[in-house]
Amino acid sequence: MKSFGPVLVVVGCILALWYGAAVLMNAQWERDQAGRAGEAIGWAQIVPKTMAQERPVLPAPHQVAAEFWALTWGEEVGGRRGIVQSGSLSNRGLVLHAWVTFSATMLGFAIGSGFGILLAVGIVHNRAMDASVMPWAIASQTIPIVAIAPMIIVVLNSVGVAGLIPKAIIAAYLSFFPVVVGMVKGLRSPDGMQLDLLRTYNASAAQGLWNLRLPASMPYLFASLKVGVAASFVGTIVAELPLGGAGLGTRLLAGSYYGQTIQIWATLVMASLLAAGLVAVVGSIQSRVLARMGMGA
Amino acid sequence: MTAAVIEAKGVGLTFQTNGGPVHALSGVDLVIEKGDFVSFIGPSGCGKTTFLRCMAALETPTEGSLTVNGMSAEAARQARAYGYVFQAAGLYPWRTIGGNIRLPLEIMGFSKAEQAERVARVLELVELSKFENSFPWQLSGGMQQRASIARALSFDADILLMDEPFGALDEIVRDHLNEQLLALWARTEKTICFVTHSIPEAVYLSTKIVVMSPRPGRIAEVIESPLPRERPLDIRDTPEFIEIAHRVRDGLRAGHSYED
Structure with missing residues (x-):
């Protein structure tokens, strides 16, 4: 270190x-x-x-630290509803809320980056998509997420989709965009000579994508995934604000209703630790993958 | 040695640009026979690379006819009739040297066993057998370019198109690679088209030297070399060699005076 x-x-x-x-x-x-x-x-x-x-x-830092400790270790190990005594995570503790937010973030991130990569592949290989998709992708990001998130949740609820999925969709809504932008740039990063080389082999578009464009786009992909996972996390928290139930966003809003400032700060600490952890995990996958590809980060 | 591998009749290529049409090539007539080593030499903008790209069907001539192996250049490309070596090695950094040479073989659908056998064979041909599992950045520029030649040879096309492959290398490495290339040509009996800026390189390597001149890009002169096919490096000090070099230089000068 x-x-x-x-x-x-x-x-x-x-x-x-x-x-x-x-x-x-x-x-x-x-x-x-x-x-x-x-x-x-x-x-x-x-x-x-x-x-x-x-x-x-x-609140002073030591108050936040004490609250954080009480709501994690204290609640789970010592509390009546904690995992040690009740066998399940306490709904008063932060661990359960962090887990709920984390799972929605991961699902949204997977949907968003998968969708983003597919869109980018389409944009690079199809003229019509190239001309039509990007403006819409940009427009989608100019809508304030705080405004659209409750509407998406209400609409999905009315057709019977509730729980993890609506949150994941909002997370995906925020995280696909950096992936599209990064991947379009990455898939277009091979120069004319490298593309000509494949032409001399009479390679198909799929072979070109698989052998040249995708590997060449890896550094771009990971840079966008780092932004994407953070955006996905923010999206999940925003999606949780109007919802009841569990989740760090719900917990933040509840804290502010009741003026529990110490609890809000403890929740914020949990949220930032989780976000930093997510970005760090993507970063470590990045350096491993690029090192294996001989492109050491 | 009389079968025409490449036949160009009145080949011309005009690019439409914002500044008006640019005549990159005009009225190119040329016959290349099997086993020839043909160098294309001329100043920048004379269309030598463009003509090579036309043979590879990376550009399409706007006039005239061009056949490769008796078919259109495009059909020849689809039949994988040639290997192409670019100015830069252009190896994929995420593949090992062996992996890079395997790339065309994978794309062309060779079996795994055949891939391994061919990679080993061409690596030996360019004396890089020890480096099969190295990554490109671990090799010098000259070694990378040799690997890219091995890549072009791996699928055994009869024609090798080379676009200033040694242009970025220093003279010592270049001499060495020229010698190796001649040895390789003798062993494989391929037809080689070679674009270069260097008069000694063109004279040393070629059985036929195509001198080109710019605006519009065209052939100024075709010089058949009387040198024997077996060429040690010191052949470059013989009077015959110097005489051909003179003729090439005169041809280049004649082409240049045209534009003044």
């Missing part, structure tokens, strides 16, 4: 800023409380209190 020094310095700076901001943003509430009780309050008392509020404007 590389040196952790610079990373730790950055983390330290962020934590310091975070604590500073927590003190400043939460101080007003303490002053109001003290004012109502008719007491005078100085900074020496305010500072420790700002870090231990139940519903702070901005």
